[in-house]
Amino acid sequence: MKIGIIGAGNIGLELARKLSKAGHAIKLANSRGPESLADVVKDTDIKAATGEDAGKDADVVILSLPFNRNLAAAELLKHTPATAIIIDTSNYYPARDGHIDEVDAGEPETLWVSKRIRRPLLKAWNALLSSTLREAGLQPSESGRIAIPIAGDDVVAKDVLASLVSETGFDSVDAGTLGESWRFQPGAPAYCTELTRNELEIALASAVKGRVPANRDAIMKVFTDGPGPSSRRDLVQLNRTMSL
Incomplete structure (x- = not known):
């Protein structure tokens, strides 16, 4: 498939690498222009592109x-085919992003973005650490494979997404519609806790909507009050402990 990835941070870049190795035609864009990605795409089949391209x-x-920065995506997607599947990997952190009244009041993050850019979105790859994405992928036949949640309103598109998730090394669990995607936002038991498929299904079902933002803010306070954990293992344990 032809896949455009807008954003070349830790998650976007690793997805580009993994999906390119899986045989997809990848265009990767960032806010600084294709020239800034020259070293990143060197000796790969990934093509550096503008956000629009x-x-x-x-x-x-x-x-x-x-x-x-998701609202800027509306302009970047002007020339994207109406049939394209669009996937959001982002997470809302008020301390970084500024407070958004509707999201603070409980509207699921990606649903809020979808309404504003007027394109249907799916949500995936937001609920794992970049180090997990980079280091922990396994083949479908291997035991202990980590699962990640996905959500969206288009069943066919979610089937395509599940296949892409598998190609990046992870199982997927359908968490429901985009309106249910709050179940794996920051502070939820399914967020960055490295669970198997069965464990993830339990975590998604156990999420309590009113607790999720408070858990998120309590976890962030650990880092604002001090250096906080830095290893993948310790970050996962922190999320498991404080997202109940």
């Missing part, structure tokens, strides 16, 4: 942007 003729577009 990344979505042209794409079958799938992955938005891997900081949450507060």
Whole structure:
């Protein structure tokens, strides 16, 4: 498939590498222009592109942007085919993104973005650490494979997404519609806790909507009050402990 990835941070870049190795035609864009990606795409089949060009003729577009920059995606997607599947990997952190009244009041993050850019979105790859994405992928036949949640309103598009998730090394669990995607936002038991498929299904079902933002803010306070954990193992344990 032709896949455009807008955003070349830790998640976007790793997705580009993994999906390119899986045989997809990848265009990767960032806010600084294709020239700034020359070293990143060197000796790979990934093509550096502008944000506008990344979505042209794409079958799938992955938005891997900081949450507060997602609204700019509406302009970047102007030339993206109406049939393209668009996936959001972002997470809302008020301390970084500024407070958004509707999201603070409980509207699921990606649903809020979808309404504003007037394109249907799916949500995936937001609920794992970049180090997990980079280091922990396994083949479908291997035991202990980590699962990640996905959400969206288009069943066919979610089947395509599940296949892409598998190609990046992870199982997927359908968490429901985009309106249910709060179940794996920051502070939820399913967020960055490295669970198997069965464990993830339990975590998604156990999420309590009213607790999720408070858990998120309590976890962030650990880092504002001090250096906080830095290893993948310790970050996962922190999320498991404080997201109940």
